[in-house]
Amino acid sequence: MQYLFIVAFFVYLAAMIALGWYVSRRNRSGEQFLLGGRSLPFVLTLGTTVATMVGTGSSMGAVGFAYQNGWGGTLYGIGGAIGILLLAWWFAPLRNLRFMTMSEEIAYYVGANPLVKNVIAVIIYVASIGWLGAHIIGGGMYLAWLTGMEIHLAKLLIALSFAVYVIVGGYTAVVWTDSIQALILFFGFILMAVFSVEAVGGWDAMLAAQPAENVSWLALDKIGVLPAVSLSMAILVGILATPSFRQRIYSGNKVADIRRSFVCSGLLYLGFSAIPAIIGMSAFGLNDSLDNASFAFPHLALNVLPLGLGIIIIMAGLSATLSSASSDAIAAVSVVMRDLYLMVRGKMPPADKVVLLSRFGLVFTIGLALLFALGSNNIISYITHMIALLMSGLCACALLGRFWPRLNWQGALACLLGGSLCALVVSFTPDWSAYWGNPVIPSLLCAMLAGIVVSLFSPASSVSAEQALEILTRERELMEKSDGQNQEEEIPTDANLTINNAGAK
Numbered sequence: 188m189q190y191l192f193i194v195a196f197f198v199y200l201a202a203m204i205a206l207g208w209y210v211s212r213r214n215r216s217g218e219q220f221l222l223g224g225r226s227l228p229f230v231l232t233l234g235t236t237v238a239t240m241v242g243t244g245s246s247m248g249a250v251g252f253a254y255q256n257g258w259g260g261t262l263y264g265i266g267g268a269i270g271i272l273l274l275a276w277w278f279a280p281l282r283n284l285r286f287m288t289m290s291e292e293i294a295y296y297v298g299a300n301p302l303v304k305n306v307i308a309v310i311i312y313v314a315s316i317g318w319l320g321a322h323i324i325g326g327g328m329y330l331a332w333l334t335g336m337e338i339h340l341a342k343l344l345i346a347l348s349f350a351v352y353v354i355v356g357g358y359t360a361v362v363w364t365d366s367i368q369a370l371i372l373f374f375g376f377i378l379m380a381v382f383s384v385e386a387v388g389g390w391d392a393m394l395a396a397q398p399a400e401n402v403s404w405l406a407l408d409k410i411g412v413l414p415a416v417s418l419s420m421a422i423l424v425g426i427l428a429t430p431s432f433r434q435r436i437y438s439g440n441k442v443a444d445i446r447r448s449f450v451c452s453g454l455l456y457l458g459f460s461a462i463p464a465i466i467g468m469s470a471f472g473l474n475d476s477l478d479n480a481s482f483a484f485p486h487l488a489l490n491v492l493p494l495g496l497g498i499i500i501i502m503a504g505l506s507a508t509l510s511s512a513s514s515d516a517i518a519a520v521s522v523v524m525r526d527l528y529l530m531v532r533g534k535m536p537p538a539d540k541v542v543l544l545s546r547f548g549l550v551f552t553i554g555l556a557l558l559f560a561l562g563s564n565n566i567i568s569y570i571t572h573m574i575a576l577l578m579s580g581l582c583a584c585a586l587l588g589r590f591w592p593r594l595n596w597q598g599a600l601a602c603l604l605g606g607s608l609c610a611l612v613v614s615f616t617p618d619w620s621a622y623w624g625n626p627v628i629p630s631l632l633c634a635m636l637a638g639i640v641v642s643l644f645s646p647a648s649s650v651s652a653e654q655a656l657e658i659l660t661r662e663r664e665l666m667e668k669s670d671g672q673n674q675e676e677e678i679p680t681d682a683n684l685t686i687n688n689a690g691a692k
């Protein structure tokens with residue numbers, strides 16, 4: 188059986204690589220490789236967004252969490268659904284400003300300040316490596332359990348799996364493979380939930396097998412109200428500040444399509460949120476003594492489900508991991524090419540070298556994420572603490588910049604520093620950590636407060652939103668110069684495209 192799983196894994200991988208190569212044959216420019224030519228239609232935007240949302244944490248991580256905490260496994264999906272719906276209404280109009288990276292966006296809010304752009308770029312790159320690490324951890328644990336291979340070898344294979352088709356096909360390959368994987372993972376997870384409940388003896392038997400507190404509303408009796416809110420908040424903050432979701436905005440065909448795809452994704456994700464909880468609770472009903480709750484998902488696939496269904500579930504689990512990992516990888520290398528290259532070299536990369544340099548950047552980035560992932564096996568802890576440390580400040584910058592025109596570059600830096608310091612203090616204070624569940628809420632509040640206070644006590648930016656946009660656009664066009672198709676498009680600088688003047692100074 189394990190040999191069949193291995194064969195299925197490599198057949199699936201070969202199919203994804205072939206698809207990625209086929210759909211990206213015409214990739215010639217940096218913008219095509221990194222953003223798909225900014226012309227993704229509604230269907231592809233929906234497919235890639237759904238697949239990215241249903242990643243390692245919200246599938247295998249949530250199943251393991253539900254194994255221990257019952258209906259608490261739905262909290263991940265609830266936070267994610269709210270996050271993507273807020274992203275649709277608050278940030279989708281940024282498509283009209285033609286940003287390439289989130290660091291460009293944040294810099295725009297504070298007068299295109301280069302220090303802020305560089306600091307944000309570094310944070311985004313580190314955060315992307317963190318997300319990649321989480322996917323490698325989850326996928327590696329899953330593959331190791333199913334095949335019996337050593338865990339470090341399994342993590343290596345997972346990293347190589349998505350690396351190959353991303354390096355070959357770039358963003359176009361990512362969105363097409365994501366869309367196919369979204370169908371596979373939804374079909375597979377729903378099947379797994381149905382068969383798992385049947386295997387445990389039915390719905391009533393599944394609920395009866397749980398500790399009483401696990402079947403309370405959202406398992407609040409087990410988790411506690413504040414830690415439960417903190418977990419959902421961590422996922423919400425992660426989506427608002429995750430570069431891969433911003434990339435869906437920047438690459439979309441038009442604002443209306445982006446909004447529709449995000450709303451549909453949020454509603455689908457909200458419905459999906461109960462599926463991992465049902466699977467985890469069924470796994471507990473069948474075997475309540477697993478050494479590691481994270482193995483609940485592969486335990487069902489390997490030991491409970493029929494062989495044919497088990498292979499389908501392998502595809503679903505791999506789809507969840509690979510789709511999210513590939514999205515984070517391409518988002519990370521976009522920051523490398525657009526922002527970090529300029530920071531280090533003092534100039535933009537040559538337009539005719541962007542694709543080649545992007546491929547080298549992908550190799551380096553995925554390799555770095557793999558090194559970090561080799562030292563951890565706890566998916567949910569890894570994600571929530573990484574979000575609090577690196578992304579609370581980033582989220583605060585985005586929210587203040589979008590809705591509070593007085594934010595300046597000093598305030599943006601204060602957001603980043605305040606959020607990280609608060610997260611560290613809470614993480615290393617056991618009583619506070621137990622009280623909050625994770626540091627996300629206090630770190631976000633501290634980041635917002637620091638940004639507001641420092642902005643008010645320092646001079647307002649003298650650079651208008653229009654001037655900031657022009658500065659950033661001129662930089663980016665140096666990298667896109669040879670693309671041709673974008674050179675005749677007028678640079679948007681009117682008041683309407685400054686999103687109701689949010690961020691204008």
